[in-house]
Amino acid sequence: MKKIIVFLVLFISFSAFSQVEKVEPPFWWKDMQQSSLQIMLYGKDIAKYDVSVSDNIVIEGITKTENPNYIFLNVDLTGVHTSNFKINFSNKGKVAFSQNYELKSRRANSALRKGFDSSDVMYLIMPDRFANGNSENDSNSTLQEKADRSIAGGRHGGDIQGIIDHLDYIEDLGATALWSTPLLEDNDKTYSYHTYAQSDVYKIDPRYGSNEDYKRLAAEMHKKDMKLIMDYVTNHWGAEHWMIKDLPTYDWIHQFPGYANSNYRMTTQYDTNKSDIDWKYCVDGWFVSSMPDLNQSNPLVLKYLTQNAIWWIEYADLDGFRVDTYSYNDKDGISKWTKAIMDEYPNFNIVGEVWMHDQAQISYWQKDSPIGAIQSYNSYLPSVMDFTLHDAITAMFNEEDASWDRGMIKAYENFVNDFLYADIDNILVFAGNHDTNRINEIYDGDVNKYKLATTLVATTRGIPQLYYGDEIGMRGNKDKFGDGAIRQDFPGGWNNDEQSAFTEEGRTDFQNEYHSFTKKILNYRKENEVLHKGKLLQYLPEDNIYVYFRRNESSTVMVILNNNPEEKDLELTRFSQGIGSFKAAKNIITGSEINLDGKLKLEAKSPLILELN
Template sequence: MPLRPILTFCLLAAFLPLLAQTYRVEPPNWWAGMQDTSLQLLIYGADAGSLELSVSGQGVVLLGTHRADSPNYLFADLSIRPEATAGTVQLTFSRGGQTVATQDYELRPRERSPEAVQGFDASDVIYLITPDRFANGDPSNDVVDTLRETALDRTQGFARHGGDLQGITDHLDYIDSMGFTAIWPSPVLENDMPAWSYHGYAITDYYAVDPRFGTLADYRALADAARARGIKLIMDQVVNHSGSGHWWMDDLPFGNWLNFQDAPQITNHRRSIHQDPYAARVDAERMVGGWFVSTMPDLNQRNPFLARYLIQNSLWWIETLGLGGVRQDTYPYPDANFLTDWTCRIMQEYPNFSIVGEEWSYNPATVAYWQRGKDNPDGYISCLPSVMDFPLQASLISALKNDEGWDSGLIKLYEALANDFQYAEPRDIMVFAENHDMDRLATQLGGDVDHVKMALTYLLTVRGIPQLYYGSEVLLDNDEAPGDHGIIRSDMPGGWAGDAVNAFTGAGLSPGQREVQTHLRQLLQWRREHPVIATGQTLHFAPENGTYVYGRYNATERVVVVLNKNAEEVTLDPARYQELLKGVTTATGLDGKVVDLSRGLAVPSKSAVVFVLQ
């Protein structure tokens, strides 16, 4: 063979492997026409930090690149200008003037305008779901051999049970028929952890759906199918920590990517340090920087590259799925200034969106601090529309359980609502009686069906955005193991083939389960027909003799709710409640029957009664 072809062949053989090099690029795609034209790409691969990058695409400009402490990362700042159009952007990587690799980067058209992205509000009722425990729609993905945890055992609370995204999609008709208007599944992103991976809060890839839950296409299908029924999809996001199995843990970009990166400490959970004028700095650093557990590394949002990464990730999921809201886990644990940037950037892009933050505090002043519009003494500004009303949750359970003292505990509900002066917008607060981290409602109330129905009635008629937990409608409990999260997140009856009891069809339900499910369905559907519950004002009367009366009203409609904790029926004198009744003598109950109020407000024992004034 002549020398020249041999040399050409040798050069091509040496060069082709370089051209075949591919790099991890995140976000994996972006969109033309975003409000903020900036985009920062994380590029990861062998010796990526030594690369030179050039970008070609209409309206896409490379502003600069940044190297990290690790030689395997490169961060690239792009400008996606208004004239940019959807299509393929080419990324060309070179080293020393020689092209190493080229990759296509997709710039997609936006599927909906920012104004069309609607968040949840007080007209909605949210159904919280633990996906692994709700329904198994696709048994073929129960075990994925490439992931660390492969065991499937429905008898163990800590193990995976096989529920998935398809299982939720399959039961949207049930969710809709009950009357729920939004669903909040706990996280479904990849949790490649050796144990306890079912709960989803130890994310190991922020851009990948856990294959045991399904695929990105399955997630999209759920969002689209829910939207078609008028049901909003809320994504449970986690910016405070990742899982220790995250792909970047073997090669962190910077020496300060994590808090206490070299010598991890566990958080002290002193959430009040944000508001405490006397808090020691060492306590504040331990609270924000400390890890939840050793398997959940605490992310340092004060690193500007990580902060940008997390903000863009949230935007990516909102745009990809057309979300109807975000619930942010462990809200007061990340850096507070980052939280301002994160919430404000999302609300800037989607002005009608909703975000709720989990601040597990029973002090309303502490919870109110984080809500948008709150005038804080330290000047802290937030763009967070909603917070979770843990103070009201505790008061509701205490009020129903406590039969001693002034007015059988109902005064606690009265005083809890009186604290609404602390909040910038009380109607935007999320109200609930239980969630995936606390004992089931039936367990908290000792299995008392009447009290469960009273709690549900209260949540669906008080101000705020109601959130209920899957299975409450059929009295799921964790009596056998109070406080055990694995049992709290028990399987939904009927979600697996062969289940003897089926909450979705009603087969095998006990009389008590049927009673609560029927009551809740009636209440949810009634609530849809009475927008005054979502938008109206509140007027309440101090509890007397084991009863508590409050009303929701606007210019066109008034609703009266009476809670009676007594063991016997009571009839209340309407004279005391004329500020609300305004002389009206007839009303309609939940069952549609007309009631004569001139003879008094008659309320059966241990019940909550709703009157719509005529």
């Protein structure tokens, strides 16, 4: 009996020591377009075991790296209908232990989900700064940084429940899609609130909630016909990521050896005259020292990132990605990553952050780009961000002394280059975001300039994006006061806030002027297809007045932006091509009827949106 007890103790001890600690993806789905699945298995010295699987699952390959704590198991799921199978770990022909792996059934028509498009308006929030719906999760014992609202760059406690609690506000404003900056775990000691230095990419940060909470957010949004967009990071992880602390392979990240910073010169990606070292320090250099740069040219890394992205789409029922620092990635690797996702979900949408200041350079990164084609490159990325329009918006409404290259000509010249893009309707247009100075700071609190900018963003081609708080006049200068200044808490998102801007009664008159205008414009846009896909017809600005039309077979909208500090009379004869046979129009801001014969009197520094009838 003693021998049996000793044997059992040794066996239990041996098994516990040898068990798999992590499996990623933690589960998968049957009937995926891509039948090959890479399962990452992690545990102390796990590579010393031989691996087999049950239920006639075909093993395509087994990769053991220089780190004995990893096994990468590739299986073929073609025609597999079982709900689970076993991964067996053997030593000298005997099974030492097994790991169950689950295969779930997909949602009906999951592959055909429709992503965001130009019929949407995207509302961008930083969840830590939007609303605190559950104060009990503000801090977490397993994570280093604790909540402290007194620190501008600290965690403030906003969470997923806070977003769910205020979906009615976002919907009422006229937004139809929500882009939240990352919600995955970030265990940095400080500044973890932005969550771009992720420490576990299969786990929602507990200070935001749980994976189930995130899935519930998507479900609640879909009840309102709203779309959820995940901010996905392919370029880097955080230094606290558990895999960074025990790398599967030396080249899982870019090493020099160790750390070297990026030169941020993304133009080296397609400069035919570049030096190798400049290209290397752009693509392989780390974004910052706390964010190790992932090596997408390593097939194990690329497969891991691809499956992680698909896992979140399928698990949380997502409607799109915004990809951080897209153009810093290995361009062949990120192209394969993007294509794999779009092959699995052909109606999905992904917008990449390509922060450049030249339309040709931005266009290069969009799917089927005529610029990329020059170098036989295709990113397969459906959408890019119109940073050149952002540049114009931050300057031209402060330029009342119009000249050859100042004032509203900057808007016109931006749209002149639309021919460079493969799909001009599928680009993201915006006045500001979480990385730029607040637009109302740039305009020094001038609501009329805000109205001009918002009108342009909401009525031109592309997909409008609004940064939370801009609609109530929030200001902030990161150049003087750091990123916390442009990422403030939304008033009323915390129980002890003195004022709530989530309701008309709670907003000040100043905030309501911003809000009511934004709501009017965005809700008008929501219901008018001509502003989603209508052809853009623009006229050269004269006297700092910019006029353009959006037209389709059934509707015409005329937009006039008077960038002058005084009233102006606008002679309409010149715009006969856009006006056509229409004799009257409805001012959608005031509801009044306007005669289109003769001249229009334009108020100082103001927009005019006319629905021709």
